[in-house]
Amino acid sequence: VKLATVGAVAATLLATTGLSLLGGRGGERRPAGGVGSRVFVVERETRSLAVYDLARREVLPRRIEGFGDLRHAVMTFSRDLRWGYVATRSGKLSRIDLERLERAGDVEVSRNSIDIAVSQDGRWIATAEYAPGGVTILDADTLEVAARVPAPARVTGIVDAPGNRFVCVVIETGEIWVIDASKPGFPVEHRIRAASGEPYDAMITPDGRFYVVGHLHTDHVSLLDLEHPEHGARTVLLGDAGELYERDTPAKLPHLASWAVAQGRVFVPLVGEERLAVLDRHTWTYQGSVPLRGHPVYAVRSPSEREVWVSFSGEEDDRFIQVIDTATLAVKRTIEVGRRIYHMDFTPRGSHLVASANKDDRLVLVDATTYEIIDVEPLRSPSGVFGPWRAFTIGL
Amino acid sequence: VKLATVGAVAATLLATTGLSLLGGRGGERRPAGGVGSRVFVVERETRSLAVYDLARREVLPRRIEGFGDLRHAVMTFSRDLRWGYVATRSGKLSRIDLERLERAGDVEVSRNSIDIAVSQDGRWIATAEYAPGGVTILDADTLEVAARVPAPARVTGIVDAPGNRFVCVVIETGEIWVIDASKPGFPVEHRIRAASGEPYDAMITPDGRFYVVGHLHTDHVSLLDLEHPEHGARTVLLGDAGELYERDTPAKLPHLASWAVAQGRVFVPLVGEERLAVLDRHTWTYQGSVPLRGHPVYAVRSPSEREVWVSFSGEEDDRFIQVIDTATLAVKRTIEVGRRIYHMDFTPRGSHLVASANKDDRLVLVDATTYEIIDVEPLRSPSGVFGPWRAFTIGL
Numbered sequence: 001v002k003l004a005t006v007g008a009v010a011a012t013l014l015a016t017t018g019l020s021l022l023g024g025r026g027g028e029r030r031p032a033g034g035v036g037s038r039v040f041v042v043e044r045e046t047r048s049l050a051v052y053d054l055a056r057r058e059v060l061p062r063r064i065e066g067f068g069d070l071r072h073a074v075m076t077f078s079r080d081l082r083w084g085y086v087a088t089r090s091g092k093l094s095r096i097d098l099e100r101l102e103r104a105g106d107v108e109v110s111r112n113s114i115d116i117a118v119s120q121d122g123r124w125i126a127t128a129e130y131a132p133g134g135v136t137i138l139d140a141d142t143l144e145v146a147a148r149v150p151a152p153a154r155v156t157g158i159v160d161a162p163g164n165r166f167v168c169v170v171i172e173t174g175e176i177w178v179i180d181a182s183k184p185g186f187p188v189e190h191r192i193r194a195a196s197g198e199p200y201d202a203m204i205t206p207d208g209r210f211y212v213v214g215h216l217h218t219d220h221v222s223l224l225d226l227e228h229p230e231h232g233a234r235t236v237l238l239g240d241a242g243e244l245y246e247r248d249t250p251a252k253l254p255h256l257a258s259w260a261v262a263q264g265r266v267f268v269p270l271v272g273e274e275r276l277a278v279l280d281r282h283t284w285t286y287q288g289s290v291p292l293r294g295h296p297v298y299a300v301r302s303p304s305e306r307e308v309w310v311s312f313s314g315e316e317d318d319r320f321i322q323v324i325d326t327a328t329l330a331v332k333r334t335i336e337v338g339r340r341i342y343h344m345d346f347t348p349r350g351s352h353l354v355a356s357a358n359k360d361d362r363l364v365l366v367d368a369t370t371y372e373i374i375d376v377e378p379l380r381s382p383s384g385v386f387g388p389w390r391a392f393t394i395g396l
Numbered sequence: 397v398k399l400a401t402v403g404a405v406a407a408t409l410l411a412t413t414g415l416s417l418l419g420g421r422g423g424e425r426r427p428a429g430g431v432g433s434r435v436f437v438v439e440r441e442t443r444s445l446a447v448y449d450l451a452r453r454e455v456l457p458r459r460i461e462g463f464g465d466l467r468h469a470v471m472t473f474s475r476d477l478r479w480g481y482v483a484t485r486s487g488k489l490s491r492i493d494l495e496r497l498e499r500a501g502d503v504e505v506s507r508n509s510i511d512i513a514v515s516q517d518g519r520w521i522a523t524a525e526y527a528p529g530g531v532t533i534l535d536a537d538t539l540e541v542a543a544r545v546p547a548p549a550r551v552t553g554i555v556d557a558p559g560n561r562f563v564c565v566v567i568e569t570g571e572i573w574v575i576d577a578s579k580p581g582f583p584v585e586h587r588i589r590a591a592s593g594e595p596y597d598a599m600i601t602p603d604g605r606f607y608v609v610g611h612l613h614t615d616h617v618s619l620l621d622l623e624h625p626e627h628g629a630r631t632v633l634l635g636d637a638g639e640l641y642e643r644d645t646p647a648k649l650p651h652l653a654s655w656a657v658a659q660g661r662v663f664v665p666l667v668g669e670e671r672l673a674v675l676d677r678h679t680w681t682y683q684g685s686v687p688l689r690g691h692p693v694y695a696v697r698s699p700s701e702r703e704v705w706v707s708f709s710g711e712e713d714d715r716f717i718q719v720i721d722t723a724t725l726a727v728k729r730t731i732e733v734g735r736r737i738y739h740m741d742f743t744p745r746g747s748h749l750v751a752s753a754n755k756d757d758r759l760v761l762v763d764a765t766t767y768e769i770i771d772v773e774p775l776r777s778p779s780g781v782f783g784p785w786r787a788f789t790i791g792l
Contacts, residue, residue: 034478034494035431036787055476055518079743080451081477081784082430098430120747122451162700162746163765182765208700208746227702264660264678282660303790304558304604306623347475348788350558350604351516369559369578388477389788391432392744394699 035081035098036388039345039354041363044070045381049086051101052354052363054347057375059363062101068092073384074115077391078140079122084386087113087127095143098388105143109136117158117166119181120394126166126179128158135168135179137186147186149179157202157213159395161226165189167211169199176202176211176224176233194222195235204395205261210284212236212259223284236284238268238277262305263326269296269310276310278329290329293317298343299324302368303350307332311341311355321355323371333371337364342382348389356382431477431494432784435741435750437759440466441777445482447497448750448759450743453771455759458497464488469780470511473787474536475518480782483509483523491539494784501539505532511554513562515577516790522562522575524554531564531575533582543582545575553598553609555791557622561585563607565595572598572607572620572629590618591631600791601657606680608632608655619680632680634664634673658701659722665692665706672706674725686725689713694739695720698764699746703728707737707751717751719767729767733760738778744785752778 033055041050049064067073068088075086075096083104084096091112095105112130118140119126125138135149135158153172161167166179178190197215199222204211213222213233222233260267265287266279275289276296294317296310308324318340323333338357346353346368353366356379363382365375390396429451437446445460463469464484471482471492479500480492487509491501508526514536515522521534531545531554549568557563562575574586593611595618600607609618609629618629656663657677663686664673671685672692690713692706704720714736719729734753742749742764749762752775759778761771786792 033476034474036473036475036477036784077432078430079432079745080429080434081432120745160745162702164747207702209702306558306603306605349475349516349556349790351518351560388432392785392788394745 038098038101038388040064040075040084040096040386041356041379041382042070042073042075042384042386043380044073044358044383048380049075049096050363050379050382052377054352054354054365057365059377059379060101064096064101064103066103067094070383072114075384075386075390076116076118076125076396077386077388078118079391081388081391083140085116085118085125087116089113089130091129091131093125093127093138093143107138107143107145109138109145110134114154114156115158115168117160119166120160120162120164121181124166124181124186126158126168126181128155128168130154130156133170133172135166135177137166137181149177149186149188151177156200159202159204159211161204161211162208162394165226167202167204167224167226169194169202169213171199174199176213176222178226178229190229192224192229192233194224194233195220203259205266206394208394234284236279237286238270238279239286260299260301260308262301262308265326267299267301267308267324267326269299276308276324288329290324290331292322292331293320293334297341300344300346300353301326302346303348307368309344309346309353311344315339318359319357321353321366335366335371335373337366337373338362338376343385345385345387347387354385354387356385358382434494434497434784436471436480436492436782437752437775437778438466438469438471438780438782439776440469440754440779444776445471445492446759446775446778448773450748450750450761453761455773455775456497460492460497460499462499463490466779468510471780471782471786472512472514472521472792473782473784474514475787477784477787479536481512481514481521483512485509485526487525487527489521489523489534489539503534503539503541505534505541506530510550510552511564513554513556515562516556516558516560517577520562520577520582522554522564522577524551524564526550526552529566529568531562531573533562533577545573545582545584547573552596555598555600555607557600557607558604558790561622563598563600563620563622565590565598565609567595570595572609572618574622574625586625588620588625588629590629591616599655601662602790604790630680632675633682634666634675635682656695656697656704658697658704661722663695663697663704663720663722665695672704672720684725686720686727688718688727689716689730693737696740696742696749697722698742699744703764705740705742705749707740711735714755715753717749717762731762731767731769733762733769734758734772739781741781741783743783750781750783752781754778 037055039052047067051060068090091110097104110129113127115128133151133153137147158168164182174194176192180189197218199213202213211224223236224233268277278287294312298311310322321335325332338360340359342358344355363377433451435448443463447456464486487506493500506525509523511524529547529549533543554564560578570590572588576585593614595609598609607620620629662675674683690708694707706718717731721728734756736755738754740751759773
């Protein structure tokens with residue numbers, strides 16, 4: 001049989017049976033959506049990924065299983081939306097076929113990986129390692145290890161950056177590293193000292209300009225302007241100098257999400273305080289704060305940048321989302337979603353928000369215009385929520 | 397044979413033969429990429445769509461043919477990346493299967509359609525009609541006509557907007573219409589008078605906040621704040637009041653692309669003048685202009701918002717792209733790409749730019765870091781360039 005013929009037959013069969021492949025109730029409701037419709041949800045305890053189909057508004061019957069330790073696991077996507085990648089605390093990196101919804105390649109990259117990024121040109125995957133310290137770089141097509149960039153300590157907060165760079169932070173030495181993924185050997189182009197205090201995580205702004213590092217038990221973060229790495233890292237205070245300030249309040253960065261950068265401002269959840277700090281987006285100076293019902297964990301901007309949605313820690317508050325108006329800086333709505341909200345993300349045009357309520361074992365879809373909960377799906381201990389639009393977003 | 401078994405067989409066959417389905421040289425180079433890697437290029441004269449695979453850096457052998465009149469045709473994508481949609485000047489709307497790369501449904505929606513949008517919830521497709529005047533709304537799953545919203549004249553510039561709205565402009569009556577796609581019957585919620593001068597096209601800002609209408613033979617545009625439609629449309633001047641100004645210089649909006657909204661500024665190509673006008677993003681006041689080598693056509697922001705890339709009209713200039721630094725407002729680079737550049741777009745993380753050079757029958761891939769041309773592909777009379785990331789972008 002000629003390959004072309006087999007291919008045509010396969011395509012016809014798949015077209016007629018595709019619904020039963022991916023969904024249990026083909027034809028009864030809206031058909032299962034394509035790759036762009038599939039939101040992957042980490043089920044931490046069972047080390048599995050569930051797939052929520054946004055078009056169909058249901059969890060697909062095919063779960064993906066057999067991962068390593070998925071605590072704090074982040075999923076990233078190939079630029080062509082053919083693959084997903086998950087790095088795990090047991091050091092195993094798994095590739096996921098986004099069409100067939102199954103694991104399609106596992107590599108032992110380290111003893112303990114904490115973070116993952118894909119280069120802007122799509123050719124390289126980088127994982128940040130707790131043990132042994134360093135960065136491992138893999139070929140995105142073959143999954144072969146292309147380079148090991150050793151570090152003297154644990155590495156975290158790895159992101160892609162403009163100019164085909166990777167940026168990460170070395171925890172025990174307090175250094176920000178910029179790695180050039182366009183050059184053979186993946187040289188560390190810059191090693192920049194961060195502010196005082198042990199770094200524990202980092203992020204990049206959505207425009208790829210600033211790399212921000214959080215430090216344990218401090219009231220500041222480090223800020224590196226990636227357009228001018230030669231200027232070094234600045235220290236940015238998360239409170240007004242005139243304010244009474246608990247010096248040992250932890251200023252914690254969320255692990256999975258960015259701070260919300262919206263409408264000329266940066267909204268920073270201060271763990272241990274019942275407020276969001278508000279910084280000026282351009283000068284990074286403190287502008288004030290938004291009082292909240294509890295201790296914020298995540299602040300996520302709506303794609304229109306008109307709102308920031310905030311989740312909380314603590315039994316009293318962790319079932320609520322508060323919606324901040326970015327023009328008035330006031331809380332405009334409080335929505336009860338489910339206990340222990342671990343993660344949330346907007347659909348890319350902002351029509352809906354997907355949130356995991358870990359303690360209630362559910363995934364919730366919220367209409368972002370009416371603030372109504374329009375779908376609730378049972379899941380096992382859900383945490384991170386990862387939509388395919390991350391493939392097209394700097395730093396995700 | 398049970399459906400599940402057939403499905404599994406089909407999936408296996410497709411996995412082993414997928415390369416030969418889509419590409420001619422499977423295995424020789426990098427494998428053909430997934431849906432996220434496929435850029436669709438309108439070939440106007442042959443009424444076909446060519447597919448450029450970004451991962452593979454080649455045009456796939458499978459062209460899609462049999463469209464209506466593709467002059468000024470815009471392609472939009474379903475939210476789940478299963479389908480593309482093209483509305484044509486002959487009134488035929490075609491749906492394209494993004495996986496199989498073939499037409500999968502044609503509907504005669506009008507005698508002459510000019511523009512197309514998908515609602516933010518993904519359920520509805522709207523086409524703007526020149527003849528008969530009005531908007532046709534189709535069910536995105538079944539392609540059945542769900543409603544016809546008649547207008548007394550030609551309609552253009554249709555976009556999706558937050559709150560599941562469609563916004564468009566009625567040319568001869570000079571009205572901006574806001575249609576509520578969440579309500580049965582698709583009511584026209586607002587009819588707002590635009591500024592003087594015949595509207596000819598419109599756009600929405602990337603945050604979905606402002607709708608901008610261009611008027612023939614004027615030095616102004618209309619601006620509607622969609623958060624406050626009750627305030628009506630404002631007139632925004634494209635020149636300084638103190639400047640000498642040709643009153644009948646056409647202030648032409650590009651048809652396919654937005655003006656470039658970057659770093660707090662709006663960059664407006666003024667057709668007939670050798671400059672970009674620069675407006676303040678928040679107040680919409682005129683700030684100044686950037687002198688250019690010729691008459692600009694498109695201004696496209698890089699995803700990092702650090703640069704705006706500009707194409708030109710006129711034989712002397714239309715083979716060049718000029719790169720503007722959005723911080724200094726100076727031209728930092730001029731790149732020769734090919735004659736009569738009709739359209740261009742960045743890949744979503746900004747690593748590359750894809751441009752069509754119509755008169756040279758070529759598609760060009762530019763490395764946006766080094767400004768080098770790294771791939772040139774022969775195409776037939778290429779014009780519009782449409783990447784799947786449009787599925788995840790407000791207004792595209």
